[in-house]
Amino acid sequence: MAGERAVGLVRELHRTIGGSLPPFRTEELRQALEEMRALYEQNQADVSEAKSGRTDLIFLIRFRHCCLLRNQRCILAYLYDRLLRIRALRWEYGSVLPNAIQFHMSAEEVEWFNRYKKSLAAYMKSVGGEEGLDLTQDIKPPKSLYIEVRCLRDYGEFEIDDGTTILLKKNSQHFLPRWKCEQLIRQGVLEHILS
């Protein structure tokens, strides 16, 4: 059946639950686009034949056109949904993505991510007066300025505002300002402990 490859892409993406990003299927995408090109060329040939009298080819042309539209829809939805997932990564993970995730993105998607980052940064700077407002902070309403955190894995040295550095070793606990640690907690390096 025509359009199987494109639908396969959509199916795989739909199966990936939790909004995480599966690897970019360059090969399948290329095959689907190849199929579209072949259908288009066949239709071009048949249209000129139909114009010179063979009206029974109209159904075939229409069928191929339906397949072309179907492929187009599947591919567009695939690419768009991936962008939505990449956008979610900026809000949930931060502006630097780990290599493991970057491997799953195509070059164009990396480019899109960088441009989105810039757009978001420009917007955040324009809001909230002189220094701008970091919208990715304080996703949950804060209850206190300082929070208790435990380190989940070795991270190394960490400098806080008054100049002191703290060594983040696995299982060490610290009492740190909220705005400094939020990023690290979201990345899974620290764990927020409630008293």
Place this chain on the structure above:
Amino acid sequence: MSEAYFPVGPGLGLEESFLSLDDILMSQEKLPGRAETRLPRLGFALGQGTGAGDAITEGSKLEFPLWLAKGLHDSKRRIISVQLPNIYKEAWRTVLSADASVVDLHKMGPYYYGFGSQLLNFDNPENPEIAQAILQTFISRFRRIMDSSQNAYNEDTSALVARLDELERALFQAGQKELNDFQSWEKGQASQITASNLVQNYGKRKFTEVDG
């Protein structure tokens, strides 16, 4: 579930949502029908005949996916005509009106509501009855879904979800998420900053890369 990922939802009623992954998979479901006229060279594409030059004779029975049916359908019905799948026919409609909660909607095509709404696009004299049947089925099943999703905390819900179609499963998940959020608020964990599930999954994979 990732908190910042908002996928395009399925369309409501007669219109599909173009970019929705759910609607694409729903319109892949097959529909029985027949050819109203001779279709040259389409034999191979529509699953009949082995040669690329085979034609489909007038009146032969076919099965095609919804997207193709919508594309080839014409109000003057020159090319194909569609028939209703069994679940939307008289017999099953009576079963559903008797007691809808016992029917396994997942087995009868996992997109009962979505597909049924799309079927209303084709002119069929039974359309008002089909529309009513879909609506009534939803009404009678909804109560149980809402109830079970709001009360199954930290349990294995596969038995509850097995007989639901995709729309109902999405509702069930929404209920579960709400329940979990409320419970965590009650425990005072609402202000706790957490790494989202997204990050936790990536974190796990990274560990195996480092250790292995």
